[in-house]
Structure formats: C-alpha cells, structure tokens
Amino acid sequence: MEAGIYTTRPEFRSRLSFMPLIRTWQQIAATEKGTPAKICNHLVRKFMQHPELTEVIDDYTILEQHSQLIEEAMATFFPSSLSLMHQLNAVAVPFSHQIIHASHLFRTSFMDESGNYMQPLDLQVEDNLAIAKEQLAYKLILKTFYHIDLAGGDAFICAYPDPAQDIHNYFELTWNAQFIDVTTTLRLPSLPKDFTLKCHSVNELDHFPEVKTILPIDEFIFDGLIVIHIKEVTERETINKIKDILQNENALEDADLYSSFKTQLTYLIHREEANVGFIVFNDRPYFRLLRYTSVLLRNANDNEKENLFKTLQRELQSFPHFTWNDSIHTDSLPGRILKKEGYKNVLISALYHNNKVTGCLEICTKTETSFNSLDIAKVEQVTGLLQNALKRYSQYLQNEVNRLVKEHFTDVQSAVEWKFNETVLDYLEKLRQGEHAEMQPIIFDHVYPLYGSIDIRNSSSERNHAVQQDMSQQLHWIRNILLMAQEAKHLPFLDEVIMRIDDYSASISNFLFAADEQAIHDFLRSEAMDLLQSIQETSPEVDQQVDVYFKALDPSSLRLNMRQKQFEESVKAINNHITNFLQREQLEAQQAYPHYFERFVTDGVEMNIYIGQSIAPSKKFNKIYLKNMQLWLVNFLAQAGQQIGQLSPKLAVPLETTQLILVYHEPIRVQFRTEERKFDVEGMYNVRYEVVKKRIDKALVKDTNQRLTQPGTIAIVYSHSKDAKAFMQHIQFLQKQQILEGEVEHLELEEMQGVSGLKALRVHIRLQTEETGNVKRDTSNLIGEQ
Numbered sequence: 001m002e003a004g005i006y007t008t009r010p011e012f013r014s015r016l017s018f019m020p021l022i023r024t025w026q027q028i029a030a031t032e033k034g035t036p037a038k039i040c041n042h043l044v045r046k047f048m049q050h051p052e053l054t055e056v057i058d059d060y061t062i063l064e065q066h067s068q069l070i071e072e073a074m075a076t077f078f079p080s081s082l083s084l085m086h087q088l089n090a091v092a093v094p095f096s097h098q099i100i101h102a103s104h105l106f107r108t109s110f111m112d113e114s115g116n117y118m119q120p121l122d123l124q125v126e127d128n129l130a131i132a133k134e135q136l137a138y139k140l141i142l143k144t145f146y147h148i149d150l151a152g153g154d155a156f157i158c159a160y161p162d163p164a165q166d167i168h169n170y171f172e173l174t175w176n177a178q179f180i181d182v183t184t185t186l187r188l189p190s191l192p193k194d195f196t197l198k199c200h201s202v203n204e205l206d207h208f209p210e211v212k213t214i215l216p217i218d219e220f221i222f223d224g225l226i227v228i229h230i231k232e233v234t235e236r237e238t239i240n241k242i243k244d245i246l247q248n249e250n251a252l253e254d255a256d257l258y259s260s261f262k263t264q265l266t267y268l269i270h271r272e273e274a275n276v277g278f279i280v281f282n283d284r285p286y287f288r289l290l291r292y293t294s295v296l297l298r299n300a301n302d303n304e305k306e307n308l309f310k311t312l313q314r315e316l317q318s319f320p321h322f323t324w325n326d327s328i329h330t331d332s333l334p335g336r337i338l339k340k341e342g343y344k345n346v347l348i349s350a351l352y353h354n355n356k357v358t359g360c361l362e363i364c365t366k367t368e369t370s371f372n373s374l375d376i377a378k379v380e381q382v383t384g385l386l387q388n389a390l391k392r393y394s395q396y397l398q399n400e401v402n403r404l405v406k407e408h409f410t411d412v413q414s415a416v417e418w419k420f421n422e423t424v425l426d427y428l429e430k431l432r433q434g435e436h437a438e439m440q441p442i443i444f445d446h447v448y449p450l451y452g453s454i455d456i457r458n459s460s461s462e463r464n465h466a467v468q469q470d471m472s473q474q475l476h477w478i479r480n481i482l483l484m485a486q487e488a489k490h491l492p493f494l495d496e497v498i499m500r501i502d503d504y505s506a507s508i509s510n511f512l513f514a515a516d517e518q519a520i521h522d523f524l525r526s527e528a529m530d531l532l533q534s535i536q537e538t539s540p541e542v543d544q545q546v547d548v549y550f551k552a553l554d555p556s557s558l559r560l561n562m563r564q565k566q567f568e569e570s571v572k573a574i575n576n577h578i579t580n581f582l583q584r585e586q587l588e589a590q591q592a593y594p595h596y597f598e599r600f601v602t603d604g605v606e607m608n609i610y611i612g613q614s615i616a617p618s619k620k621f622n623k624i625y626l627k628n629m630q631l632w633l634v635n636f637l638a639q640a641g642q643q644i645g646q647l648s649p650k651l652a653v654p655l656e657t658t659q660l661i662l663v664y665h666e667p668i669r670v671q672f673r674t675e676e677r678k679f680d681v682e683g684m685y686n687v688r689y690e691v692v693k694k695r696i697d698k699a700l701v702k703d704t705n706q707r708l709t710q711p712g713t714i715a716i717v718y719s720h721s722k723d724a725k726a727f728m729q730h731i732q733f734l735q736k737q738q739i740l741e742g743e744v745e746h747l748e749l750e751e752m753q754g755v756s757g758l759k760a761l762r763v764h765i766r767l768q769t770e771e772t773g774n775v776k777r778d779t780s781n782l783i784g785e786q
Contacts (some may be wrong), residue, residue, distance in 0.1 A: 142179060159237075221601070312348065343365065475505050
C-alpha cells in the first residue's frame with residue numbers, strides 16, 4: 001500500500017446512540033403529515049419512555065430487553081416486505097463490527113455466531129475496507145466542523161470470497177451515515193493551505209497527509225448508528241474488470257493479464273472449475289504469437305485442426321452461441337476431442353470482425369452442470385470486449401513488427417513486406433518463448449532479375465562545362481571592375497592581377513583541369529575578395545559595381561553558380577519527371593504479378609527488378625509474367641524517353657538521355673543486406689550478373705569507339721539468343737504501337753574486364769514533339785495484345 005494518510009489503521013472512538021435517529025423522527029413528525037408522521041411520533045414517545053435508550057449505550061444487553069421496540073424502530077429503515085426478499089441490510093455501531101440489526105441473508109452471510117460483523121476473509125479487502133472507513137470518518141469530521149462536504153466515501157466495492165464455490169463475488173457496500181453525531185474536545189486547527197481549493201473528494205485526502213496529524217481520529221467521538229446496504233454486483237464488476245484488463249494492448253499475450261481475464265470470467269459465470277480459451281480462425285500472421293489455451297486445439301493434429309475450424313465456422317455463422325456436452329454430439333470431431341480431454345460441457349461463442357466469424361471463445365467444464373441462457377447472456381457481454389481486444393492486439397503487434405522491420409531492415413515494398421514480417425514474427429516468437437533469438441536473413445531464391453536505366457548523357461562533362469562557364473564569367477566580371485578602378489586611379493599592381501586573370505581565363509577556355517580549378521577557386525575566395533574590398537573602400541567610383549558582384553555570389557562558396565544551378569535544376573526536373581511517371585506505372589505493373597522493385601536516382605534513374613515464385617508464394621508463377629515484366633520495362637523506357645525529349649527543350653540546360661536494359665536468362669538468389677539496406681545477389685555463381693550490371697553503361701560496340709548507349713535509343717544487352725528473340729517480339733509490338741521506330745541494330749560488344757560474349761539490340765525511340773506528339777496508348781496487359 002502506498003504511504004499516505006491511510007498507512008496505519010485508525011483507532012475509532014464510536015458508541016451506540018439512538019438520539020440522532022430520534023431527532024430525525026421528531027423532525028418528520030413536526031413537518032410531515034399522514035402515516036409517516038404518526039409512526040415517527042409513536043416511536044419518539046416509546047423511546048422517551050425508556051431513558052436508557054436515549055443515552056449513549058455501552059451495555060448491549062439493553063437492546064435485548066427492548067428487542068421488540070428496536071425491531072419496530074428498524075422497520076423505518078427496512079420495510080417488512082423486504083424481509084421476504086433476498087436483501088443484505090444491517091444497522092451497526094459506527095465504524096465497528098457490532099451489528100444491532102440485520103436481515104436474514106446478511107446474518108447468514110456476514111455475521112458470526114456472536115452476532116458480530118465478520119472480518120473479511122481476504123487481507124487486501126480488509127485493508128481496503130479500513131481505508132474506506134477512515135475516508136468516511138474524515139468526511140463526517142470535515143462536514144461537521146468545517147462545513148466542507150467532500151464527494152464520495154459512501155460506498156465501497158469488495159471482492160468477497162465464497163468458500164462454497166471457491167470464487168469471489170463482488171459486493172457494493174453502501175453506508176448511510178446521517179445518524180451519526182461527531183464530537184471532540186480538540187481545539188480545531190486551520191486546514192492546510194489550498195485544501196479547500198484542491199481537495200474535493202475523499203480520494204484526494206491522500207494528497208494532504210498532514211490532515212491526519214492535525215485531526216487525529218482518536219480525538220473524535222462518533223455517536224449514533226450506521227445503516228449498511230450490501231448489493232451483489234459480481235456481474236457488473238467482473239465485466240468492468242475484464243474491460244480494464246482487455247484495454248491493455250497486449251493483454252492476450254501477457255500471461256498474468258490473460259490469467260486475470262480467465263479468473264474474472266469464471267467469477268462472472270460462477271464456475272470456478274471452468275477452463276477458458278479462444279481460437280482465431282483467420283490466417284492473419286499477427287495472431288500466431290498468441291498464447292491462448294484452446295482445449296479443442298491442444299491435442300488436435302493439423303488435419304483435425306483444419307476440419308475443426310471449418311466445423312466451428314459453419315456452426316457459428318448460424319448460431320453465435322452453442323454448446324456441446326458428453327451425452328450428445330459425441331460422434332462429432334469436437335465431441336471426440338472433448339471426451340478425450342475429460343470435459344463434459346463446453347460453451348462456444350463466436351468472435352466477429354466486420355460481421356464475419358473470425359474466432360471463438362470457449363468455456364469448458366468437467367462438471368455435469370450444463371450451460372444455460374443466463375450464462376450465454378453474461379458471456380455475450382465479454383465477446384464484444386474480446387473482439388476489440390483482438391483488434392488492439394493485432395494493431396499493437398503490427399506496430400511492433402513495423403518498428404523492428406525499420407530498425408533491422410528498412411521501409412519495404414508491399415510485394416515483399418510479408419517476408420520481412422514473417423522473419424520478425426519468428427524472431428518475436430522465440431523471444432517470447434525465452435529462446436535465443438537472432439534475426440534471420442531475408443532471402444528470395446530462384447528469382448529472375450531485370451535491370452534498366454535512364455542516364456543523362458554526358459552529365460559529368462555537362463556539369464564541368466557549367467562550372468567552367470560560371471568561373472569564366474566570374475573572372476571576366478572581376479577583370480571589368482579592376483579596369484574601371486584602373487581608369488579612376490592607375491595602380492601598376494592592378495595590371496599584374498588583370499594579367500593573371502587573363503591567364504586563368506585562357507587556361508580554362510577549352511577544358512577545366514582539376515589543378516586549374518583549385519588554383520582559380522583559391523584566387524576567387526581569398527585574393528580577389530580582399531582586393532575588391534580594398535578597392536571598394538578607396539575607389540567610390542566602383543563601389544556600386546563591387547556591391548552588385550558580392551550580392552551575386554553564393555554565400556557558402558563565394559563563387560558564381562548560375563549556370564551550375566541551371567544544370568542541377570534541369571537534372572532535377574528530368575529525375576522528378578521520370579520518378580513520378582515510374583511511380584504511376586509501377587502501381588499498374590504490380591497488379592499483373594507482385595515483384596520487388598527498387599530505384600536509385602543520380603544523374604538519371606536506375607531500376608532493379610526481381611520477379612519469381614518466392615516473392616509471391618500465394619500466386620502461381622508462370623514465365624508469362626516474366627515476359628510481361630520485360631515488355632513493361634521496354635515500354636516504360638521508351639515512353640520515358642519520349643517524354644524527356646519533349647521536356648528537354650523547355651529546360652534552362654537542354655539535356656539528352658540514354659536508355660539501357662540488361663537481360664539475364666538464368667534465375668538468381670538475392671539476399672537483403674542489412675548494412676546497405678538493399679537486396680544484392682547471393683552466391684558466387686550469381687555475382688557475374690552484378691559485375692555485368694556495373695560495367696555495361698560504358699560498353700563499346702565491337703571494333704568501334706562508339707558507345708552502346710546513344711541518345712534517343714534503347715539498348716538491350718543479352719548473352720543468350722532466346723532473350724534476343726523474346727525482346728525482338730517486344731520491339732516489334734511497340735513499333736506497331738508507334739512507340740519505337742526504325743531498323744533494329746544487332747550488335748556485339750567489346751570485351752570488358754571480366755565480361756565477354758555480350759551482345760545487344762539497339763532501337764530508336766519515336767520521339768514526341770508538340771506538333772506531332774504521340775498520345776500514350778493503354779499498354780496494360782501488354783502480352784495479351786501481341
């Protein structure tokens with residue numbers, strides 16, 4: 001128990017007195033009319049005839065002497081008609097176990113042979129009850145002496161053991177404390193600062209532990225009697241507790257929480273021997289980690305499980321709740337399993353998701369007592385909570401899987417997401433079973449690779465040319481400023497600097513070497529900057545020109561970069577256009593057959609594609625899907641080339657692109673590399689594919705100095721004649737679609753380091769213009785049109 005105002009047990013000074021009750025009767029007799037007033041007036045006269053009943057009573061034998069009058073007085077609390085009902089009512093000495101009147105059910109349930117209110121059988125209940133009594137006492141003290149009426153304190157919920165059934169029943173104990181007088185000889189102190197602002201209920205008293213010090217309970221006397229009403233609320237409280245347990249997102253996996261859930265459910269249906277479990281029918285992978293205790297599945301083999309699922313789903317679809325017992329249904333599969341396990345009765349209740357049966361709750365007993373409609377009504381309240389818990393658990397575990405996938409792998413495509421999730425689930429399952437767990441490698445075997453690229457032609461030389469242009473312009477600008485300064489005030493040193501600027505300009509007029517670039521860059525950043533700042537201070541004639549020059553420079557590099565920016569913006573525009581187009585096209589391509597696709601954006605876009613049965617095990621793979629993927633790639637590169645040809649003239653720096661495909665006729669094995677966060681080939685035999693892929697962009701046509709990749713064309717590299725034949729069919733189809741045009745070149749390639757025997761097809765793209773612009777045809781399901 002937490003430290004606070006209720007850490008120690010209070011010592012109550014309480015005494016029996018009928019005077020608060022008598023005053024109430026007097027008030028009713030004076031203000032009311034009719035029967036209530038007559039009854040109260042009669043009781044007042046009767047009690048006043050016996051002075052010993054109007055004083056504080058220490059000797060309880062007095063009650064026996066006036067038992068008939070006491071019973072008559074108690075009837076004002078509990079009408080005689082209620083005695084015929086199962087009521088738990090009593091009147092007691094305040095804050096004590098001394099009962100002066102009780103209903104029959106209360107006496108048999110909660111009183112010992114001496115007529116005292118029994119101590120709770122559960123120590124935790126006893127502690128909680130002591131706290132509740134002290135809360136009520138302070139509520140009375142604060143109301144009597146400080147006119148502060150705190151909320152709460154009049155009721156208490158407890159789980160009371162039922163020894164006969166070995167379960168707990170929940171009871172709500174309500175106190176009526178209006179017939180208690182509180183007195184004290186204590187000089188009342190002031191309450192803690194901000195008490196009235198911050199303490200509004202008895203539960204908030206614990207925030208003010210000093211109250212117990214300044215207002216000790218043993219300084220107050222409680223005279224009168226307290227009325228007790230007890231109501232069984234097992235159904236309500238067990239449902240609330242089950243709700244609280246299942247609110248926890250991993251309640252179905254946590255052994256302690258799930259055990260508490262099962263215990264509360266047995267309290268609800270008053271069957272302490274019941275075994276509770278549940279089954280999830282669907283194949284959603286997240287539910288495989290659930291540690292449920294299904295009786296029906298415990299000893300069933302795989303065939304029996306499948307048949308059992310079908311039987312249960314069929315029955316539950318028609319009857320959301322049904323029962324089996326050992327006297328009927330013994331020939332059915334569930335009946336045989338139950339008999340083998342020794343169970344005599346089982347209640348099966350359906351669990352739904354989107355109005356579809358997705359599982360069931362099972363409650364099994366080995367007793368003869370059958371389940372009835374009352375049991376079903378109670379369980380029905382639980383199935384809704386369990387359905388919501390399954391949704392929360394699924395979301396919780398999905399979030400956990402996503403977190404681990406991102407931590408150990410990367411954001412993955414939907415086509416291969418299942419494999420990453422399955423690997424993480426295996427890892428989590430071993431962790432939860434206390435086994436040594438390591439994340440297993442992600443491998444796809446026997447997949448066909450395809451490589452495609454759209455490369456910006458001569459991007460390195462174009463970038464260097466842009467740098468060269470910016471540098472020449474900057475040198476020329478500085479030279480003009482120095483000439484203007486020389487006219488205003490002749491300085492021989494400026495002639496020397498102008499001469500060096502001319503030398504720099506001449507050195508970069510044809511080609512920009514790295515050494516020249518560095519030397520000029522150092523000059524522009526240091527000497528030129530210092531010189532222009534000095535001139536600006538000494539030659540007002542050029543001040544404005546120097547200021548304009550400084551504002552034109554890039555602040556980080558102190559260089560002009562207008563042409564570079566134009567080039568980079570042009571590259572970015574092309575890349576953005578390709579990737580946006582690619583994203584749209586890939587959505588359609590994935591519909592034909594799921595495949596792994598990745599792209600890399602540099603000066604252009606590279607694409608890696610892997611397709612095969614291991615990537616989509618639930619969908620039968622056929623080589624027609626590979627052919628469709630090959631045709632999709634040729635068509636995409638061709639249409640991308642058309643669109644870039646139309647876009648390029650609108651750019652600040654017009655650029656051209658080349659298109660390239662690598663065909664590899666043998667399937668390969670790929671593995672996800674965690675360090676690089678990408679897939680790569682696995683095994684020495686497959687490494688050749690990666691070697692070829694990295695070198696073909698620089699390939700030359702045999703016996704020439706001509707690059708294979710040329711602007712406005714698609715080059716298809718292969719090594720097997722069957723691949724050439726297949727791609728010739730794709731090319732001819734796209735020529736008829738007016739996407740490709742011209743004669744197809746059949747080429748042999750020069751040997752490259754570690755690579756020989758490669759051949760290629762090369763064909764021109766029918767480039768679009770605004771005047772003759774071709775409209776993109778619908779090429780979905782391309783294979784079907786050939």
